[in-house]
Amino acid sequence: MLRRLPLPLFVLMIYLFLYAPIIILVLFSFNSKSFPAPWHSFTLHWYRELFQCTELWQSLRNSLLVASTATCTSLFLGVCLIFFQSSGGRVKKFIPLFYGSLVIPETILAVGLISYFAILHIPLGLVTLMISHTVIGLGFSIPVLFVRYFQLDPRLKEASLVLGASPMQTFFRITLPLLRPTIIACGLLTFVISFDDFVLSYFCSGTAVQTLSIYLVNSLRFGISPVVNALSVLLLVLTTILALIFFSPKIRTRIF
Amino acid sequence: MPYRRFIRFSFVCLCLLTIFTLIAILIQTPWEKKYPDELNVFTWADYIPQEIANEFEKQTGIHVHFHYYSSNEELLVKMRSTKGTGYDLLIPSDYAVKILIDEHLIKPIDKTKIDNFHQIAPFLCNRHFDPNNNYSVPSLWEVFGLGVDREALASNKEILEKPSFKHLFQPTSYKITMTPDVVEAVAIASQYLYNKTEALSKEQLLEVEQLLTKQKKWTEAYADYRAKYLISTKNCSIALLRSPFFHQIKADSPFIDFLIPEGPIFLSIESYAISQDTQQEEAAYKFINFLMKKENTLKMIEFCPLYPSVIEYGKDLKNYPEFDETLHKIIERDEFECFRYLVSENDMRKLWINVKKS
Amino acid sequence: MNFFTKHVSREIPFAIGIPALVWQAVFFYIPLLLIIFSSLWSLSTEGIFQGLTLKNFINTWDYIYLKIVCNSLYLAVSTTILCLGLAFPLAYFIAFRAKKQKNLLLFFLMIPFWTNFLLHIYAWFFVLEKQGFLNTLLISLGMIDSPLHILNTPFATMLMMVYYFLPFMVLPIYSSMENIDRNLLEASLDLGAGWLQTVGKVLFPLSLSGIRSGILLVYIPAFGEFVIPELMGGDKQYFVGSVISQFVLGNHTAPLGAAFTVMSTSVLVLSLLAIFVVLRKLGEFFTRGIA
Numbered sequence: 004m005l006r007r008l009p010l011p012l013f014v015l016m017i018y019l020f021l022y023a024p025i026i027i028l029v030l031f032s033f034n035s036k037s038f039p040a041p042w043h044s045f046t047l048h049w050y051r052e053l054f055q056c057t058e059l060w061q062s063l064r065n066s067l068l069v070a071s072t073a074t075c076t077s078l079f080l081g082v083c084l085i086f087f088q089s090s091g092g093r094v095k096k097f098i099p100l101f102y103g104s105l106v107i108p109e110t111i112l113a114v115g116l117i118s119y120f121a122i123l124h125i126p127l128g129l130v131t132l133m134i135s136h137t138v139i140g141l142g143f144s145i146p147v148l149f150v151r152y153f154q155l156d157p158r159l160k161e162a163s164l165v166l167g168a169s170p171m172q173t174f175f176r177i178t179l180p181l182l183r184p185t186i187i188a189c190g191l192l193t194f195v196i197s198f199d200d201f202v203l204s205y206f207c208s209g210t211a212v213q214t215l216s217i218y219l220v221n222s223l224r225f226g227i228s229p230v231v232n233a234l235s236v237l238l239l240v241l242t243t244i245l246a247l248i249f250f251s252p253k254i255r256t257r258i259f
Numbered sequence: 260m261p262y263r264r265f266i267r268f269s270f271v272c273l274c275l276l277t278i279f280t281l282i283a284i285l286i287q288t289p290w291e292k293k294y295p296d297e298l299n300v301f302t303w304a305d306y307i308p309q310e311i312a313n314e315f316e317k318q319t320g321i322h323v324h325f326h327y328y329s330s331n332e333e334l335l336v337k338m339r340s341t342k343g344t345g346y347d348l349l350i351p352s353d354y355a356v357k358i359l360i361d362e363h364l365i366k367p368i369d370k371t372k373i374d375n376f377h378q379i380a381p382f383l384c385n386r387h388f389d390p391n392n393n394y395s396v397p398s399l400w401e402v403f404g405l406g407v408d409r410e411a412l413a414s415n416k417e418i419l420e421k422p423s424f425k426h427l428f429q430p431t432s433y434k435i436t437m438t439p440d441v442v443e444a445v446a447i448a449s450q451y452l453y454n455k456t457e458a459l460s461k462e463q464l465l466e467v468e469q470l471l472t473k474q475k476k477w478t479e480a481y482a483d484y485r486a487k488y489l490i491s492t493k494n495c496s497i498a499l500l501r502s503p504f505f506h507q508i509k510a511d512s513p514f515i516d517f518l519i520p521e522g523p524i525f526l527s528i529e530s531y532a533i534s535q536d537t538q539q540e541e542a543a544y545k546f547i548n549f550l551m552k553k554e555n556t557l558k559m560i561e562f563c564p565l566y567p568s569v570i571e572y573g574k575d576l577k578n579y580p581e582f583d584e585t586l587h588k589i590i591e592r593d594e595f596e597c598f599r600y601l602v603s604e605n606d607m608r609k610l611w612i613n614v615k616k617s
Numbered sequence: 618m619n620f621f622t623k624h625v626s627r628e629i630p631f632a633i634g635i636p637a638l639v640w641q642a643v644f645f646y647i648p649l650l651l652i653i654f655s656s657l658w659s660l661s662t663e664g665i666f667q668g669l670t671l672k673n674f675i676n677t678w679d680y681i682y683l684k685i686v687c688n689s690l691y692l693a694v695s696t697t698i699l700c701l702g703l704a705f706p707l708a709y710f711i712a713f714r715a716k717k718q719k720n721l722l723l724f725f726l727m728i729p730f731w732t733n734f735l736l737h738i739y740a741w742f743f744v745l746e747k748q749g750f751l752n753t754l755l756i757s758l759g760m761i762d763s764p765l766h767i768l769n770t771p772f773a774t775m776l777m778m779v780y781y782f783l784p785f786m787v788l789p790i791y792s793s794m795e796n797i798d799r800n801l802l803e804a805s806l807d808l809g810a811g812w813l814q815t816v817g818k819v820l821f822p823l824s825l826s827g828i829r830s831g832i833l834l835v836y837i838p839a840f841g842e843f844v845i846p847e848l849m850g851g852d853k854q855y856f857v858g859s860v861i862s863q864f865v866l867g868n869h870t871a872p873l874g875a876a877f878t879v880m881s882t883s884v885l886v887l888s889l890l891a892i893f894v895v896l897r898k899l900g901e902f903f904t905r906g907i908a
Contacts, residue, residue, distance in 0.1 A: 014710045014722075017703060021729050021780070024740030027750050031743060057309075080637035087635075094638070101641060105833060106886065107649065108841025110858045111878050114865055115648030118655070121340060138644045141637065199733050201844055202858070206865065213327075219735035220844070221304060221329060235736040242731040246724060332866040339868065439852055480769045480851030494747045494768065604868055609681070612863065615855040616684040 025239065032232035049229040053237070056230060059218060065129065066215040069204075070197040072133045074190050077140030081148045082179070082186070088152065089160070089178055090170050098149050104142020112138070113206035120207070128212050135207045136200065140193035147192075151185040152178075296321045298542045301337075301346040303529070304329060306399075307550070308562045315549050321542045330440070331355040338364050343534040348543045353528050353597045354442060356395050357388035365532040367393045372544045375551050378569045380590075383528055386597050395530035396547060399556075399565035402589055403443070403525040406490050406500035410514045418497070422518035424451040426497060428470060431477055433496035436489050439481040441611040443525075444471060446598050447499070450522060459601045464610065471614045490515060501527070502589075506564035506579045517585060523596040524589060529565070656875035673876035682860070686881050689857040690888060693840040696778040697786075697892075700835050701828070703779070704786035708827075709820065711787075712794035713802070723791075730784040738848050741777055742768065769851030777849045778839060785838075786831040793827025794820075822900045832892060840885050857881045 033045050053059070088094050104112070116135050117127065125131060155178070163173045179186075201216040208214060222231055300307070304327045312323040326345075328334045331352050338349070343364045351359060359365045370376050373396055383397040405422050411433065412418050418426050427435055428451055438444055446456050448467045453459075459467065479495040480486075487504035489495050491512040505517040531547045533540060549555060556572050559565075566586055567573050576582045600607065659670040711722050729737065744750045745767040752764040767773050797820070805815045821828075843858030855863075861881075864874025 010706060010710055010714065014707055017707055017783075018722075018725060021726070021783070024737065024744050025729060025732075027743055028736070028740040080640060084637040097638060100638070100646075103649075104641075104645060106837060106889075107882065108837060108858070108885070110841045110843070110861050111652070111882060112645070112648070114861060114874070114878065115652045116644070117865070118871065119644075119648040119651055122651075126345075134644055137640065141641055141645075145637065195731050201735065202841070206862075215733060216735055219733065219739070220848075221327075231736070231739055235732065235739065238732055238736065239728070243728060246727055246731065335868070336866050475853060478851070478853065481853065482851070492746055492748050605870070608863055608867055608870075612685065612855055612860055613681050615853065615859075616681055616688070617854070 025235075028232055029236050029239065032229055032236045034229065049233040053230050053233040058213070059215075059230070059234065062213045062215045062218040065132075065212055066198055069129065069132045069136055069214065070194050073136035073140045073197045074193045076133070076137045077144045077193055078186060078190050080137075080141060081144040081189070084145060085148060085152055085178070085182070086174055088149075089174050095149075095153075098146060101142055101145040104139055105146075109139070109200070109202040110206075113203050116203075117206050127207060129208075131207050132204060132212065132214070135203045136197040139196060139200070139203065143193055143196065144189040147189050148182065148185055151182060155181055296539075296542065298323050298348065298539050298546055299326060299346045300324065300348045300350070300546070301326045301328065301334065301534075302348075302350040303327065305563045306350060306529070306559065308558060311550070311555050311558055314555075315546060318549075319542075319545055321539075321545065323546065331442075335359075338534075343536045346534045347537040347539045348546060349532045349534060350398060350529050351395075351532060353386065353388045353526075353530070354599050356530055356532060357599070359532065360389065360394050364535050365394050366535050366537075366540075368396060368531075368533060369544075370396075372548075373551070374548050375569055378571075380568060380570050382590075382593065382595055383568050386528065387599060388597065389530070395532045396551075397568040398529045398531050398550070399559065399567060400526060400528045401502045401565045402519065403438075403447075403499060403501060403527070404505070404517050404519045406486070406498040406505055407516045407518050408490060408493060408496045408514060409516050411493065411496040419516070419518070421521065423520045423522070427451075427499060428474055434477055434479040434494070435474075436486040436495045436498040437474065437478050437481050438483055438486075438499050440483065441607045442598050442600060445601055445607065445610065446596075447525065449601060450525075450596070454522070456596055456599065456601065464602055464606065468610050468613055471610075475614070502566065502585065503564045506582055506585075509579070509581055519589065519592065523594040524592055526595045526597050528568075528597065652875045653879055655871055656879050658872040658875075660869050660872055673872045674880070676873060677876045677880050682877055682880070685855055685860050686857060686884050688854055689840050689842075689881070690884070692774075692778065692842065692846070692856065693836050694888075695775060696782055696839040697832055697836045699775070699779045700782050700786040701831070703783060704790055704831065705828075708787050708790040708794050708824075712791055712797075713799065726784055726787060734781050737780065738777060738845070741773070741780070741849065745773055745776075768849065769853070771850060771854075774846045774850040777845050778842065781845065782835045782839060785834040789830035789834065790824055790827040793824045793830075797823045817903050822904045825896065825900050829893065829896060832896070833889075836889060836892065837885065 032049060033047070084094060113135065116131070116138075120127060120131050159177055159181070160173055163177045164170070168176065199216070200214075201220065204214040204216055205220075208217065219231065298321050300323055302325060307325070312325070316322050328337065331354070334349070334351055334355055335358060338346070338359065339362070349359075349365065356365075370392065376396065379397055383400060384392050389395045405418075405426065407418060407422070409419070415433075424447055427437065428448070438447075445459075445467055448470050449456055449459060449463070452466060452470065453463060480489060482489060483501065484504070486498040486500055487508045490498040490500070491508045500517065502517065505515065508515060509517075531550075533543050537543060550559070551569070553569075553572050556567050556569070557576070560567060560573065560576065560582075561578055564576075564579050564582060566589075570586070570590065573586050574583060602610075656673050657669045657671070659667045659672060711719055711726075715722055742749070746752070747764045747766065747768070749768075751767070752761075755761045756764065801819055801823070802815055805819045806812070810818065841858050843856045843862065846852075846854060846856055847859065861874060861878060864870045864877065867874070
């Protein structure tokens with residue numbers, strides 16, 4: 004019994020380590036005095052101020068827009084490539100090309116992209132952000148999708164073709180549903196990475212467009228306002244709800 | 260089977276979204292509202308409160324669109340890469356103005372069109388970066404001084420009575436906060452070592468570099484905005500502070516004093532400048548005059564307590580009681596110095612990387 | 618293009634698969650080639666193209682830049698090792714020991730992962746400041762006399778790096794452990810191998826692919842990281858990312874910056890290959906004597 008204690012204790016400490024700052028962040032978003040003053044009194048003042056801060060909501064909107072577009076585009080391109088592979092094209096040799104996005108640090112990719120955009124005279128803005136985030140998304144989605152695709156039992160596809168389905172029908176009724184968990188997982192991963200991303204946004208966003216990460220870095224550099232606390236609580240609640248949706252057994256059996 | 264339709268549906272959605280993205284790439288940002296008359300202002304983030312822009316739009320019908328930068332380097336990069344198109348009015352700092360003039364990115368200003376130009380304090384005009392003020396109009400200004408934690412340094416009488424930059428550079432038992440900007444750091448080090456802020460020779464540059472490297476040992480952090488934070492939370496005892504930051508934290512942290520070191524005071528002037536390629540020159544002049552009116556300057560100072568270029572405006576401030584007193588103490592000294600590039604940009608950059616490499 | 622079209626059905630034009638490859642080529646490989654190519658340029662002081670030269674590479678072979686690359690290497694390696702050390706037991710626990718709480722634990726692991734990391738930095742400021750939560754707690758409990766100096770030190774940087782990269786390491790290792798048959802571990806214990814031997818000879822080699830993915834996901838971004846050291850470490854040290862952004866902000870510095878980028882990326886790739894070789898050798902060492 005004693006021998007089995009250290010490991011759970013260790014795991015508990017790691018989770019405490021992960022959550023301690025978050026809990027404190029949440030608690031102090033209700034503090035009436037701005038950080039670093041200790042606990043003073045309960046107030047919702049910062050939440051009210053949060054809803055009046057238009058710049059923050061604009062940057063949040065930008066972040067969400069870029070993240071969702073990048074996710075959808077990279078997933079779409081990935082699914083197209085899978086379709087191509089399943090219809091008989093041979094792209095397996097070309098998949099390692101996509102590993103490049105993972106190997107190159109984002110800073111270097113960003114620097115390359117801005118000079119590239121400057122040469123092509125594409126003004127930096129929301130669109131260039133979407134393009135750069137899609138590149139990152141491709142680097143994550145395509146290798147994962149293809150690994151899963153090659154792990155699929157080929158007999159299922161053969162059976163479907165033998166029983167009379169055309170290759171396109173096979174793709175939509177057999178292959179894609181089997182890949183659905185992976186597609187959703189890739190989509191979530193890409194969305195999170197794009198939403199969280201700072202380096203690419205810093206270099207590729209130009210002047211008029213500010214994503215949430217840039218806004219937060221600026222407010223961190225300027226000083227700390229509990230409005231950021233309030234925002235983080237809101238985001239935490241949002242992600243918890245989303246995670247509950249995706250992890251709850253009921254909905255999981257419907258989607259997966 | 261129900262999920263077949265779901266698959267088809269999501270596939271169609273993805274197709275549509277990708278097509279939409281491709282169209283957006285071709286059209287390029289159709290979702291920004293187009294105003295009939297728009298002025299693009301490139302400024303610091305905490306400089307002009309939004310209500311002033313709204314008031315301006317109500318009075319003149321010209322919509323003001325703000326673009327922000329967080330450092331002079333960022334301003335210069337963006338101006339160089341876009342050649343100034345997309346911006347009408349800029350608010351650069353002193354040494355940035357010189358570079359913009361040299362690279363023909365801003366156009367000369369017609370001083371007769373600025374109403375209060377004659378009221379601007381004389382020591383703010385005709386400085387090295389724009390003699391005769393042909394290209395820039397001083398807007399707000401700030402000085403660099405030592406933010407000192409009176410309680411932590413109570414035993415150290417010398418600092419409180421004879422403040423000087425040497426307290427940043429000599430081995431000490433307390434921690435300091437230094438500026439992250441290489442131009443400012445080199446100028447201050449040069450002032451301390453050689454009492455001059457003109458071009459440095461190679462040997463002098465090396466000495467400056469060694470001094471800054473040695474200084475790292477007792478530096479808590481390199482920060483300008485965060486410095487006010489670090490000193491008010493007692494993470495350091497002396498901070499190289501800009502005056503507006505001091506005024507912002509004074510109310511909540513009364514134990515902090517703003518001491519101006521002996522020797523010439525380092526001044527940083529934000530100026531209005533008009534971009535070379537602007538189509539909205541008249542609107543830019545209107546906005547400059549609007550901002551330079553007393554009530555709007557006061558609003559800007561309440562937002563971020565820099566000092567006004569028309570000194571008389573700085574009298575009736577509610578939030579910052581010590582503002583007036585500090586301002587007059589500074590003006591009495593009457594010995595000012597602006598920041599400039601003491602060596603080439605590349606040498607500066609190499610120096611800073613050298614200082615921070617370990 | 619023949620070997621593409623040989624087997625493709627007539628229903629859908631084969632071009633549908635190409636956009637992904639085209640996108641990757643256009644927006645990834647061409648910019649990279651651009652960087653490599655521009656590192657060979659020579660610009661006069663006014664920025665006029667003067668010809669091709671290797672001068673930029675020679676300039677980057679300088680103690681300053683090499684030291685910066687070493688800083689990043691050190692950061693990346695220590696982050697990876699610490700993350701590996703923490704993630705391996707954690708993944709083992711979730712995969713094998715936690716039966717009923719598995720989903721809950723995974724759920725709780727994902728939540729911080731999904732929140733913007735700058736908010737985490739902000740949260741850690743709260744905790745680590747001299748008058749922050751941790752110090753106030755320890756002083757009020759009487760455990761220390763004067764506040765601990767944590768923020769703006771390398772320790773704080775490392776703390777935040779591990780905090781941020783831990784989920785990236787845990788998830789691949791966990792998913793590869795999920796595929797391991799429980800019976801193998803039990804069999805090994807039944808056959809007389811000690812607990813440590815089981816971990817080394819059975820668990821570790823079988824989860825090697827997960828460890829490899831985890832290292833890939835942690836080492837590379839950690840090498841290019843510069844925001845965390847700037848905010849948590851007080852901006853006292855420069856890393857590869859900070860130097861590159863300095864070059865980006867400079868005037869006519871593109872060729873030198875590009876040369877530095879090429880040099881640091883090659884160091885990154887070589888070190889990564891070295892790590893993978895070491896990993897494989899370790900795997901072979903632990904499974905020596907096993908067919």
